[in-house]
Amino acid sequence: MKANRPKRDVHPDLARERLKCNFNIEEVTNIIDGGKDKTLERKKIEDIALNNGACLDEIPDECLSIKERYENAIRKSCIYSNIVRNEMLEITGMENFESPVLRRTADAFFKDISPFMLHLGMFVPTLIGQSTPEQMAEWLPKALDMKIIGAYAQTELGHGTFIRGLETTATYDPDKEEFVLHSPTITSYKWWAGGLGKTANHCVVMAQLYTQGECHGTHLFIVQIRDLDTHMPLPGIKVGEIGPRMGFSSADNGFLGFNSFRIPRQNMLMKHAKVEKDGCYVKSAKHGKLTYGTMVFIRVTLVSEMSFNLSKAATIAIRYSAVRRQTELRPNEPEPQILDYPTQQHKLFICIATAHAFQLTSKWLWDTFQAVMADVRKGNVDALPELHALSSCLKAVSTSDALSHIEQCRFACGGHGYMLSSNLPFIYSFVAATRTYEGDYTVLLLQTARFLVKAWEQAESGNNVTPTVAYLNRTANTKRVVWDNTHEGIIQSFQAIAAGKIGQCVRSIRDRIKSGMDYEDAWLMTTVQLVAAAEAHCRAVLVNTYWNEMIRLTKSSSANVKTVMHQLAVLYLMYWALEKTGDLLKYSSVSKQDLDDLQRRYEELLAALRPNAVSLVDAFDLRDEILHSSLGSYDGCVYERLMEEAQKSPLNAEPVNPSFHKYIKPLMQGKL
Numbered sequence: 227m228k229a230n231r232p233k234r235d236v237h238p239d240l241a242r243e244r245l246k247c248n249f250n251i252e253e254v255t256n257i258i259d260g261g262k263d264k265t266l267e268r269k270k271i272e273d274i275a276l277n278n279g280a281c282l283d284e285i286p287d288e289c290l291s292i293k294e295r296y297e298n299a300i301r302k303s304c305i306y307s308n309i310v311r312n313e314m315l316e317i318t319g320m321e322n323f324e325s326p327v328l329r330r331t332a333d334a335f336f337k338d339i340s341p342f343m344l345h346l347g348m349f350v351p352t353l354i355g356q357s358t359p360e361q362m363a364e365w366l367p368k369a370l371d372m373k374i375i376g377a378y379a380q381t382e383l384g385h386g387t388f389i390r391g392l393e394t395t396a397t398y399d400p401d402k403e404e405f406v407l408h409s410p411t412i413t414s415y416k417w418w419a420g421g422l423g424k425t426a427n428h429c430v431v432m433a434q435l436y437t438q439g440e441c442h443g444t445h446l447f448i449v450q451i452r453d454l455d456t457h458m459p460l461p462g463i464k465v466g467e468i469g470p471r472m473g474f475s476s477a478d479n480g481f482l483g484f485n486s487f488r489i490p491r492q493n494m495l496m497k498h499a500k501v502e503k504d505g506c507y508v509k510s511a512k513h514g515k516l517t518y519g520t521m522v523f524i525r526v527t528l529v530s531e532m533s534f535n536l537s538k539a540a541t542i543a544i545r546y547s548a549v550r551r552q553t554e555l556r557p558n559e560p561e562p563q564i565l566d567y568p569t570q571q572h573k574l575f576i577c578i579a580t581a582h583a584f585q586l587t588s589k590w591l592w593d594t595f596q597a598v599m600a601d602v603r604k605g606n607v608d609a610l611p612e613l614h615a616l617s618s619c620l621k622a623v624s625t626s627d628a629l630s631h632i633e634q635c636r637f638a639c640g641g642h643g644y645m646l647s648s649n650l651p652f653i654y655s656f657v658a659a660t661r662t663y664e665g666d667y668t669v670l671l672l673q674t675a676r677f678l679v680k681a682w683e684q685a686e687s688g689n690n691v692t693p694t695v696a697y698l699n700r701t702a703n704t705k706r707v708v709w710d711n712t713h714e715g716i717i718q719s720f721q722a723i724a725a726g727k728i729g730q731c732v733r734s735i736r737d738r739i740k741s742g743m744d745y746e747d748a749w750l751m752t753t754v755q756l757v758a759a760a761e762a763h764c765r766a767v768l769v770n771t772y773w774n775e776m777i778r779l780t781k782s783s784s785a786n787v788k789t790v791m792h793q794l795a796v797l798y799l800m801y802w803a804l805e806k807t808g809d810l811l812k813y814s815s816v817s818k819q820d821l822d823d824l825q826r827r828y829e830e831l832l833a834a835l836r837p838n839a840v841s842l843v844d845a846f847d848l849r850d851e852i853l854h855s856s857l858g859s860y861d862g863c864v865y866e867r868l869m870e871e872a873q874k875s876p877l878n879a880e881p882v883n884p885s886f887h888k889y890i891k892p893l894m895q896g897k898l
């Protein structure tokens with residue numbers, strides 16, 4: 227049911243903040259969106275989806291039972307998918323079905339997550355990335371038209387990270403030209419796949435391929451699991467939902483077991499390897515890990531997803547901080563807006579800067595991904611290791627940083643930030659999952675570390691290395707970089723920290739081998755340092771990319787936009803330099819005086835950004851329907867909205883709850 231929202235005047239504090247703005251907000255919005263045309267396209271799509279109120283709920287999702295919440299999510303997913311299918315794809319183009327704008331507009335419909343998310347997010351991209359042209363022609367149109375609904379079932383109860391250890395088997399039977407899918411143990415049950423529990427009728431399954439008596443490792447299969455008419459699980463399929471979790475409450479994450487379940491031979495996704503009718507296995511991939519392609523794709527998209535979630539949290543916390551007043555600074559003076567406290571600015575302005583850093587870096591990463599994939603299609607896989615290293619560390623660091631900054635936003639909103647109606651707990655629990663899924667933080671940084679150690683050894687022996695580690699050619703054999711407090715100087719210091727840490731890892735591994743350990747143990751003992759080195763490399767990439775992209779994208783901007791974008795990027799560099807003072811002291815010539823100067827300049831920058839803070843979050847251009855927040859709406863009517871949301875609590879539906887008569891009264895009367 228649609229809810230009618232009263233229109234209110236903008237809170238005077240927010241109105242005053244907006245008058246202070248000294249830059250053109252629309253110009254900044256255009257930079258974030260990727261150009262004026264992209265902003266117009268986004269607005270058009272949002273208008274189509276949101277102007278009829280279909281996304282609004284009378285009863286908040288959190289007040290519904292698990293079953294009602296799921297059913298409501300399905301109802302809205304169908305409405306939204308229909309709008310996507312009939313109206314939005316015409317604007318973005320069919321090939322842009324996973325456009326971030328579609329994904330972001332969907333947030334207006336779901337505070338949590340749509341049960342269809344994994345269909346469009348992973349099932350369809352897997353069809354595109356892993357099918358032969360014939361398979362694509364068979365399944366892709368049906369999937370895009372929602373004739374079939376899919377999930378991505380890779381993780382098992384016993385294994386998530388270690389894909390090679392998956393236990394589900396797909397054994398080829400040449401007599402019937404079928405694969406037999408089987409779950410031999412409880413730990414081999416598929417577990418976690420979004421949309422699998424109740425929604426999907428198909429899924430992509432990762433299983434160990436056996437043919438002619440030999441195991442050829444994990445491969446992908448497309449499997450119909452439910453009847454298209456009755457939706458009942460097919461014989462041989464055991465499927466269900468995994469139960470309540472921290473977030474993802476309406477995503478019906480599922481489990482799946484196979485009891486010698488048969489699928490046609492053509493259901494193996496055969497772009498990179500195939501099984502002939504007679505059972506002969508033929509590998510065509512030029513790189514062994516191309517079947518992991520969907521994961522790389524999602525890791526790439528998650529960086530922009532983190533920017534979006536952070537921009538939502540920052541908008542909520544900054545608008546609220548402009549309206550909230552607390553504590554007398556001087557006797558008998560009015561309480562200041564909490565946004566005037568430098569400690570509050572320290573918590574929040576880095577969130578705006580980080581949202582920009584991730585957005586600009588994500589666009590660059592997306593272009594890199596596209597270029598590498600174009601090469602792969604031509605048979606050149608040379609750049610794949612660098613892409614894997616880059617997407618792994620950027621996914622790990624962006625999800626982890628976004629999570630801690632979003633938590634800061636909640637802290638910045640005091641008690642009201644703890645209310646579900648603020649939306650901060652939803653944003654937090656959604657982002658918390660991103661640190662784990664699609665490759666856990668530590669695991670992905672260790673993947674990047676493998677690449678870095680090799681690159682360091684190449685640089686050490688005087689060979690040129692690939693672009694994202696080119697700094698190693700300059701710094702691998704340098705002891706300490708000379709500190710220079712300009713932006714170039716700070717970026718070079720981050721590169722020196724990364725090079726220093728990678729070098730230290732290499733030396734630790736070599737020392738351990740010299741003292742008798744084998745390579746695996748030496749590596750294992752060094753993993754704490756290796757994770758730190760990969761994180762340092764990622765920070766070096768982030769500061770460098772953010773800076774370069776900011777300069778490039780503001781070339782033709784007005785002077786004040788240039789200034790404010792520049793201030794944000796400098797803030798980002800200084801914030802992280804101050805966070806990493808120990809590393810700077812170790813790997814650069816920075817002195818205590820330099821660090822004290824840096825701290826003072828950072829504090830001055832917070833003050834300089836203060837008048838533009840509200841307008842900077844306005845520039846994210848997040849409609850109230852997408853923010854879902856009593857604290858973050860454009861009009862800033864925080865207290866009215868908190869009260870309005872409180873009235874919706876089911877506990878307020880009756881003046882006296884029956885439990886009073888059943889339990890409390892007997893207790894009071896000593897009759898219990």
Ligand SMILES: CCCCCCCCCC/C=C\CCCCCCCC(=O)SCCNC(=O)CCNC(=O)[C@H](O)C(C)(C)COP(=O)(O)OP(=O)(O)OC[C@H]1O[C@@H](n2cnc3c(N)ncnc32)[C@H](O)[C@@H]1OP(=O)(O)O
Pocket residue numbers: 303306307323324325328329332340342343344346347348378380381386387388389390420515516518519521522524527528531610611614663664665666669673676677
């Ligand atoms: C109505 C709604 C509308 C919505 C609109 C739709 C818009 C969609 C947007 C969607 C955005 C967000 C939603 C996403 C929701 C996602 C939910 C979560 C889904 C999942 O989690 S799926 C499961 C993911 N699982 C993992 O990620 C597992 C992690 N593990 C691994 O990746 C691997 O096991 C590994 C850790 C990489 C190790 O693999 P392996 O043991 O095979 O390899 P080795 O460690 O031995 O390394 C060997 C060698 O190979 C290199 N390598 C490894 N991986 C890759 C790779 N991917 N590419 C290239 N190279 C790779 C590795 O570096 C080694 O190289 P070396 O030997 O060192 O040279």
Ligand SMILES: Cc1cc2nc3c(=O)[nH]c(=O)nc-3n(C[C@H](O)[C@H](O)[C@H](O)COP(=O)(O)OP(=O)(O)OC[C@H]3O[C@@H](n4cnc5c(N)ncnc54)[C@H](O)[C@@H]3O)c2cc1C
Pocket residue numbers: 344378379380381384385386387388417418419420474479659662663664665666667668669672
């Ligand atoms: C909300 C959500 C949605 C999901 N959706 C899907 C989905 O749609 N489809 C799907 O297939 N999967 C899905 N997953 C599963 C997800 O991909 C896995 O949970 C993730 O890859 C981590 O694997 P794991 O749970 O086995 O953790 P584990 O690998 O068991 O990790 C546990 C701990 O051990 C550490 N560890 C593991 N290996 C190493 C190592 N080699 N070195 C050092 N430390 C290590 C990790 O750092 C971590 O701290 C989802 C998960 C969540 C939370």
